[in-house]
Amino acid sequence: MKLRDLFILILFTLTTTSIYADALSDAFKNYSIGEYRTALKILETKRIAKKDRAAKEYLKGIINNKLQQFDKAIPHFQRAIKYKSKAKDLFYEFGQALYAANSLDDARIAFRKSYRRGFKKASSLYYMAHISQLLEEHKQAKDIFSRIIKEEKEDFNLLQISRFQLAESLLAMATSKKETERLVADYVIPQMNKAIEVDKKSRTAKDIKSRIKELQKQYGLDPNIMKNGKNLPEQRWSVGFTQEIEFDNNITQSTDLPTSQASQKDSYIYNTTVNGSYLFNPNNKFTVKPNFRIANKKHSDRNSSTVFKNDSLTIDYGVGNTFEHTLFNRQANAILDLDFSYISRDRNSIKEKEYYARSWTLTLGENLKFTDLGNTTFKIQYKDYKGYIDSLNNKTGSFSISHSFITNGTRLWILFFQSDFIDNYNDRISSTNSYLFRGDYLWINILKDHTLSFGLAITLLDTKRNYATRGMEKTITPSVTWTRNLNKYVSTNLSYEYTKNDSKDEGSYKYTKHVTSFDLSVSF
Amino acid sequence: MGKFTLSIILFSLLSLQVFANKGVAKVIILKGKAEAEIDGKKTPLKKGMWLPEGVTVETQPKSFTKLLFVDKSSMNVGPKSQMKISAFPKKEAGIITLMKGQIRSKVTKNYMDIKDKSKSKLFIKTKTAAMGVRGTDFQVNFNPINNATSLVTFEGAVAMARFDNLARSAASAGRFNQRALERVVSSESAVMVRKGQYSGASPKMERVTVPVKISPIQLETLKNNEAASLNKGSSGPKKTFRSVLPPGVDGKSFANDGKEMEKEMASNLGKGAMKEIKKEIVKEMALAGPSVGAEGMIDQNTGAIAPTAGGFVDLGTAQYIPPPPGSAYDPVADVYIPPPNVGRIDFETGDFVNDHYELTPEGEFIAKDNAGGPEGRGPADAGAPPPPPPPPLEPSGLPLGLGPNNNPDSPNLGPDASPICIPCIVERKIKEAKRKLEEEQNKRLEDTNTRVNFEITID
Numbered sequence: 001m002k003l004r005d006l007f008i009l010i011l012f013t014l015t016t017t018s019i020y021a022d023a024l025s026d027a028f029k030n031y032s033i034g035e036y037r038t039a040l041k042i043l044e045t046k047r048i049a050k051k052d053r054a055a056k057e058y059l060k061g062i063i064n065n066k067l068q069q070f071d072k073a074i075p076h077f078q079r080a081i082k083y084k085s086k087a088k089d090l091f092y093e094f095g096q097a098l099y100a101a102n103s104l105d106d107a108r109i110a111f112r113k114s115y116r117r118g119f120k121k122a123s124s125l126y127y128m129a130h131i132s133q134l135l136e137e138h139k140q141a142k143d144i145f146s147r148i149i150k151e152e153k154e155d156f157n158l159l160q161i162s163r164f165q166l167a168e169s170l171l172a173m174a175t176s177k178k179e180t181e182r183l184v185a186d187y188v189i190p191q192m193n194k195a196i197e198v199d200k201k202s203r204t205a206k207d208i209k210s211r212i213k214e215l216q217k218q219y220g221l222d223p224n225i226m227k228n229g230k231n232l233p234e235q236r237w238s239v240g241f242t243q244e245i246e247f248d249n250n251i252t253q254s255t256d257l258p259t260s261q262a263s264q265k266d267s268y269i270y271n272t273t274v275n276g277s278y279l280f281n282p283n284n285k286f287t288v289k290p291n292f293r294i295a296n297k298k299h300s301d302r303n304s305s306t307v308f309k310n311d312s313l314t315i316d317y318g319v320g321n322t323f324e325h326t327l328f329n330r331q332a333n334a335i336l337d338l339d340f341s342y343i344s345r346d347r348n349s350i351k352e353k354e355y356y357a358r359s360w361t362l363t364l365g366e367n368l369k370f371t372d373l374g375n376t377t378f379k380i381q382y383k384d385y386k387g388y389i390d391s392l393n394n395k396t397g398s399f400s401i402s403h404s405f406i407t408n409g410t411r412l413w414i415l416f417f418q419s420d421f422i423d424n425y426n427d428r429i430s431s432t433n434s435y436l437f438r439g440d441y442l443w444i445n446i447l448k449d450h451t452l453s454f455g456l457a458i459t460l461l462d463t464k465r466n467y468a469t470r471g472m473e474k475t476i477t478p479s480v481t482w483t484r485n486l487n488k489y490v491s492t493n494l495s496y497e498y499t500k501n502d503s504k505d506e507g508s509y510k511y512t513k514h515v516t517s518f519d520l521s522v523s524f
Numbered sequence: 525m526g527k528f529t530l531s532i533i534l535f536s537l538l539s540l541q542v543f544a545n546k547g548v549a550k551v552i553i554l555k556g557k558a559e560a561e562i563d564g565k566k567t568p569l570k571k572g573m574w575l576p577e578g579v580t581v582e583t584q585p586k587s588f589t590k591l592l593f594v595d596k597s598s599m600n601v602g603p604k605s606q607m608k609i610s611a612f613p614k615k616e617a618g619i620i621t622l623m624k625g626q627i628r629s630k631v632t633k634n635y636m637d638i639k640d641k642s643k644s645k646l647f648i649k650t651k652t653a654a655m656g657v658r659g660t661d662f663q664v665n666f667n668p669i670n671n672a673t674s675l676v677t678f679e680g681a682v683a684m685a686r687f688d689n690l691a692r693s694a695a696s697a698g699r700f701n702q703r704a705l706e707r708v709v710s711s712e713s714a715v716m717v718r719k720g721q722y723s724g725a726s727p728k729m730e731r732v733t734v735p736v737k738i739s740p741i742q743l744e745t746l747k748n749n750e751a752a753s754l755n756k757g758s759s760g761p762k763k764t765f766r767s768v769l770p771p772g773v774d775g776k777s778f779a780n781d782g783k784e785m786e787k788e789m790a791s792n793l794g795k796g797a798m799k800e801i802k803k804e805i806v807k808e809m810a811l812a813g814p815s816v817g818a819e820g821m822i823d824q825n826t827g828a829i830a831p832t833a834g835g836f837v838d839l840g841t842a843q844y845i846p847p848p849p850g851s852a853y854d855p856v857a858d859v860y861i862p863p864p865n866v867g868r869i870d871f872e873t874g875d876f877v878n879d880h881y882e883l884t885p886e887g888e889f890i891a892k893d894n895a896g897g898p899e900g901r902g903p904a905d906a907g908a909p910p911p912p913p914p915p916p917l918e919p920s921g922l923p924l925g926l927g928p929n930n931n932p933d934s935p936n937l938g939p940d941a942s943p944i945c946i947p948c949i950v951e952r953k954i955k956e957a958k959r960k961l962e963e964e965q966n967k968r969l970e971d972t973n974t975r976v977n978f979e980i981t982i983d
Contacts, residue, residue, distance in 0.1 A: 025801055028789050032805045034720075034740035034857035037871070038748075055792040062785065066854060067741060068864060070765050086791075089784040100765040100864075123778045130770040157774040164772070203849065204772055253971070343966075357966070375947070392969060400958075404950040412946060414953050422965065430972045434965065438957050442949065457957065459964070466972070475964075 024052050027059060036066045054083035062093050070100040088119045095127060104131050122152050126162065133169060142169040160204050163195035164211075171215070181219045189215060220284070226324040227284050228331045236279045244271040244493075244519035251299070251307050253501070253511045267301035271519075285324055287333075292317040305349035312345040313353050318361075327368045335365035335379065347388065357392060359385040374405030374413075391427040396420050412442040433462040451483040471504030493519045547574030548612035549591040549599070556587025556603070575609060582606040583625070590750075593618070597646065600750055602626030602839075610649075616702050617656075619647045622673075626839060628663040628750055631680075647705045649687060653725035653732060656683040656709035662717075663746060665842040670885035672726040672842040676738060677717045678747040684723050685714035686731050713826075719811050722837055724844050733844070734816055734830035740857040742836055745874035764911070767863035768852050775853035775860060782856055818858050820846070834859025836869060836876040841885045843917055845876060865911040880911065887917035 023046035030039035040063045048056045057080035064073035077094035080087070095110030108131040115124040129144035145166035152159050167188050174183035192212050196205045216222030224232045246269040254264045277291035293316040301307040318339030325332055338360070345356040365379035381398040400418035407413070416438040424430040437460075442453040461473040481495035496516050503509030551573045558569035561580040569581065569589060583589060583605050591599045593612065601607055605625020612618035620627070631645050644656030650666040653673040661679035666672070675684055685708050708714070713731040717723045720743055721735035737743075769775055790798045818833040834854065835846040845867070847860035854861050867878035881889035891913070 024789070025793050025797055028793070029801050029804055032801070032856060033808045034859075035744050036740060037744050052792050055788055058788065059785075065768070066856070066861075068765065068768075068861070068868065070768075071763055085788070087784055087788040089780050092780060096768050100768045101763075102766055119784065120778075120780070123773075126773065126778075127770065155774075155777055157777060161772045207772065253967070375950070394969070402950070402954055404946070406946060412949065414950055416954055416957055418958070418961065420961075420965065422969070424969065430969055432965075432968070434961070436957070436961050440953055442953075444949075453953075455953075455957075457960075459961070461968070 024048055024056065024059075027056075031059065031063060036063050039063055040067070054080050054085035055087075057083060058085045058087050058090055061090075061097065065093055065097055068100075070097040073097040074101060074103075088117050089114075091117060092119050092124060095124070099127060099131065104134055107131055108135075122148055122155060122158055125151075126158060129162070129165065129169075133165065133172075136172070138169045138172040142166060142173070145169060156199050157202065157204065160195050160198035160202060160208075163198065164192060164204060164208050167191035167195065181221065184215055184219045185221055189221070223281070223284070225284070226281065226287075228324045228326045228333075230324055230331050230333070232279065232281060232287070237277070238523065239276045240274070240521060240523035242271070242273040242519050242521040244273070244517055245269075246271060246515055246517035248513060248515045250511060250513035251301075251310065253513065255507060255509070255511050257506060257510065265301065265304050265307045267299045267304075267307050270296075270298045270300070272296045272298075287320075287322045287324065289320040290318075291320060302351070308351060309346045309349040311351075311353060312343060312356070314344075315342040316340070322367075327366075328370065330369040332366065332368035335363060335367060335377075337361070337363040337365075339363070355388055357385060357387040359383055374403060376401065376403045391424070391430070393426050394422050394424040394431070396422045410444040412440075412444060414438075414440040414442070416440075429465045431464050433464065435460040435462075449485040451481075451485075453481045453483070455479040455481070469505050470509060473501060473503045473509060475499060475501045489522055489524055491521050491523075493517070493521070547576040547579075548609060548618075549575045549593045551575065551589055552592045552598075553588070553590035555589070557584040558582060558587050558589050558601070577609055577612050580606065580608040580623075597629065597631045599630075600628040602628070611702070617644050617646050617706075619649065619702065619705065622648060622650045622664055622666045624666055624668045626663065626665045628661075629657070630661050631657050644683065644702075644706060644709060647702065647709070649705065650725075652687055652727060654685050654687045654705055654708045656706060658683060658716075661747075665837070665839050667840065667842040667885055670726060670841060670843070670887075672724060672885070674722065674724045674837050674839075674842040674844065675717050676722050676743070676746065676837060677719055678743070679719055681716050681718045683709040683714050683716050684725070684732050685709050685711055686725050686729070713828075718815075721815065722835075722844060724837075724842070726843075729829070730827055734821070734828050736820060736830050736833040736835075737815060737818075737857065737859050738844075739834055739836050739862070739869060740854070740859065741871075742869045742874055742876070745869060745871060749874060765864045767850070767865070768861075769850060769863070771850060775851055776855075779853040779855050815858075818853065818860055832860055834861055836862065836867060838876045838883050840875070841883055841887075843883065843885075843887060845883070845914070845917060848915060866914045878914070881913045883917075889913040889916065 023042055026046075027039040027042040030036075030042065040060065043056055043060050043063075057076045061073045061076035061080060064070070064076060074094070074097050077090065077097060080090060081094070091110045091114035095107045095114055098104075098107035098110055108128050111124040111127040111131070115121050115128070125144055125148050129141045129148065132138070132141035132144060145162045148162040149159060149166065152162070170191060171184065171188045174180050174188060177183060189212055192208050192215075196208050199205060213222060217225055220227070224234055226232065247266070248269055249266040250264045251267050251269075252265045256264075273293065273295045275291070275293040277289050280288040282288065293314075295312075295314045295316075297310065297312045297314075299308045299311055316339060318337060321336045322333040323336075325334065341357075341359045341361070343356045343358065344353040346353050347356055348354065361381060361383040363379055363381045365377060367375055367377040369375055377400075379398075379400045381396075381400070383396040383398070385392070385394045385396065387393055398418060398420045400416070402414065402416040404412060404414045416436070418436045420432075420434045420436075422432050422434070424432075436457060438455065438457040440453055440455045442451055444451045446452045455478070457475075457477040457479075459473075459475040459477075461475070463470040463473060477497060477499045479495060479497040481493055483491060483493050485491045494517075496514070499511075499513045499515070501509060501511050551569055551571055554569055554571045559566050559582050560569050560573070560575055561567075561582070562576060562578070575581070575591065581589065581591070581601055583601050583603055585604050587603050589601050591601065593599065594614075595618075599607075599620070602625050605627065606623040607625075607627055608621040608623065610619040610621045620629075627648070629646070629648070644658060646657040648655040648657065648664050650664070650673040651668070651671045652666075653675070655662075655664065655675060658681045662675060662677040662682050665674045675682060687708065715723055715732055715735055717735045720737050720740075722738045723732050723735045725732045769778055786798070789801075793801070815833070816830040820830040820832040822829050831844055832846040832851075834851070834857070835844050837844055845862065847862040848866065851860040851862055853859075867876050867881075869875070870877045876883070878889065880892060882892050883889055
């Protein structure tokens with residue numbers, strides 16, 4: 001070969017190599033600025049040197065991955081492997097393409113190779129474990145997740161999700177065994193709790209918490225869900241405080257008649273109430289709710305003894321129990337309540353409260369749903385009331401029924417009936433039977449956090465031995481209340497109530513009164 | 525055909541000065557049907573026709589027109605679009621009003637008549653946004669149903685601000701001039717949308733979104749094809765793939781950072797060549813200007829929102845579809861990649877496509893009529909049920925992890941978490957009623973007792 005020919009050959013080789021290299025560098029440049037389609041077009045249309053073919057196929061595979069054309073990426077990766085590409089991330093990208101294209105077995109092999117090449121070892125392992133889960137090879141998945149947990153020390157997200165998925169694999173294994181519930185309670189949920197501990201504030205932690213709830217519900221392990229499916233509040237205790245200011249224009253219930261000698265007395269009344277309760281739910285079948293309420297009533301009028309003698313302090317305490325079951329395939333509960341009450345009053349008008357009465361009440365009932373229209377509650381009640389003097393003692397048998405139903409999502413109707421048969425056994429002339437009919441209509445969220453409610457109560461009082469003089473007394477009480485929830489814990493009520501009592505003995509028992517009140521309640 | 529178009533453009537450029545007195549823009553390409561409304565009269569648009577200031581151009585479906593302005597700027601009006609050349613004075617910036625549809629504009633760089641180069645060269649306004657064009661190539665979409673405006677800049681920069689009610693009424697009364705528009709696009713709440721970025725405005729948002737990068741695939745497809753919207757679109761749905769990311773894992777920590785690719789290329793191209801390439805890449809990236817992180821952000825003080833980068837712009841509804849939580853991350857473009865169930869970009873039209881669900885102007889994904897039917901599905905997934913719909917869009921496409929449904933600290937607004945406890949209300953009301961009745965009974969009892977005893981004593 002002549003020197004000239006050799007020179008031409010070298011020049012030709014250098015030029016073509018340079019052209020080929022230019023195409024690859026052009027493609028890489030476009031790829032690097034996110035112009036993936038242009039980069040791909042260059043690689044597809046321009047010639048690339050044979051020595052760069054592995055790099056070309058590898059780059060084409062990766063670009064197709066970026067373009068989410070995983071089916072097109074796969075053959076390029078296969079060719080890059082065939083041309084012995086040394087790129088450390090080749091099998092990781094190949095694995096991702098296979099995984100996205102649902103070639104799961106091949107993807108797992110690719111990720112294993114990626115792990116062996118030392119590229120993104122933890123992520124490669126995670127893909128292997130996750131694919132094993134998809135292929136329902138849970139034992140293998142469990143082993144790989146355990147390995148990640150052992151090896152990974154820095155990536156808390158990966159650590160958390162791996163622990164979570166380890167629990168899922170354990171769950172899958174537990175479902176094929178006999179004692180699934182016990183295994184879920186002893187192994188799966190504790191593992192999920194451990195996963196939450198890794199980073200309590202992460203999104204994954206939130207997902208895990210919902211998953212735990214799902215499992216608890218599914219396997220009857222949720223402490224907040226009763227056997228009949230009734231939800232209990234997570235917070236078992238409740239404490240409340242209410243301060244009410246009331247203006248009553250006829251405290252003494254004096255008759256309106258002009259002939260009446262007793263004049264009507266008005267006064268502000270300060271009602272302060274504190275209450276609390278705690279809910280237990282043994283076996284998720286019963287609820288036991290000890291509760292207390294202390295209410296103090298004070299009148300602003302300190303001059304009229306007929307007014308301030310009504311100052312009182314009432315202490316109520318008791319325990320409400322339910323047995324949760326189903327009736328007509330719907331949630332229902334049987335009720336057994338035992339309540340005690342202690343009342344002290346300024347009965348001698350000496351501006352000091354003294355023991356007035358105490359009582360205990362036993363209530364039996366059933367709360368059920370006949371239809372989807374709301375809940376119905378039946379109750380029978382027995383009350384033993386002992387006054388500071390024997391003539392006040394009485395025993396009362398009661399029957400009540402209430403029904404509530406919600407319409408339009410925010411309109412609530414409550415209908416209530418109660419009949420009381422009061423036997424004043426030491427002074428039977430005072431015995432009465434009373435019948436209360438009451439209806440309430442609540443428009444919840446009439447404005448955001450505002451509720452408007454209307455109520456109407458009608459009481460019929462059979463005066464029994466006094467019937468000849470008093471007849472059947474009738475009390476009508478319409479009322480309206482505006483409630484505003486200031487926040488989750490604080491609410492206010494503004495209400496007005498009108499009362500009209502009719503009696504045959506107009507001179508003594510016929511009266512009307514207006515009560516306006518405002519209260520502020522705080523409850524936790 | 526290319527040569528023919530080129531010669532038309534050259535001819536038009538040369539003749540622009542000659543015919544300038546006839547109008548401010550000339551129709552140089554017309555495909556399909558379009559109308560021009562001049563002084564209340566509607567005339568079919570014709571190629572070569574000169575359009576005066578105040579003209580309204582409306583295109584029919586599958587139609588498109590390209591206008592060449594006297595300042596050598598060009599504007600493509602997409603199908604089903606309506607725009608008005610509100611003003612186009614010689615020595616001041618022009619004002620274009622987009623009433624519906626899409627315009628793609630290329631504004632000339634050598635706008636010699638405007639002295640202050642920092643000022644806008646052209647204003648585009650829609651019902652919800654005002655844009656001051658400082659650069660060259662951009663696309664604006666406006667949907668008159670949801671009044672959403674989207675802007676994607678391909679070259680240069682466009683200043684964008686929310687068009688509030690006051691400005692809008694002034695504009696409709698014809699009292700809005702270039703100076704007033706300049707004030708809007710230079711205001712504190714205005715943003716500068718640079719190369720490769722998107723910003724959007726809608727009546728639900730107080731300000732336009734902070735610019736973020738859109739999907740590089742959509743950007744590239746739209747950029748390289750000015751009349752992409754006229755294309756037929758790729759036929760039939762594509763193959764269905766699984767998301768490349770296992771559920772629940774962090775997209776960034778599972779992403780390939782690309783360093784191995786650099787090493788691989790360096791071994792093939794040589795270190796010197798790699799240095800040169802890197803220099804060019806840095807230069808190219810600098811044109812894009814600064815941007816917030818790919819995750820997006822919410823500025824609690826100003827209320828500014830940057831959606832997650834890498835999402836798709838739905839050209840029809842002018843909405844941004846951000847990558848949802850669980851999206852893979854692309855470190856090369858520094859964007860998130862929406863998983864396949866969200867949808868894809870049609871390589872022919874550059875528009876967002878979801879084969880199973882349709883995006884409504886209200887931001888909800890509703891099942892297409894043919895979704896799940898045998899005709900609307902490729903062989904790869906024949907018989908398979910359609911994937912679950914993507915989540916509905918937040919007004920601005922809230923950032924990854926900050927949407928109300930995604931924030932672990934935000935209250936659960938699901939049906940189980942109703943703040944109203946109906947049984948509690950019922951129990952309270954009945955207890956109150958019982959207590960009142962009992963009080964009344966005790967009072968009566970005491971009263972009767974006193975009266976009876978009193979009467980007995982008297983007797």
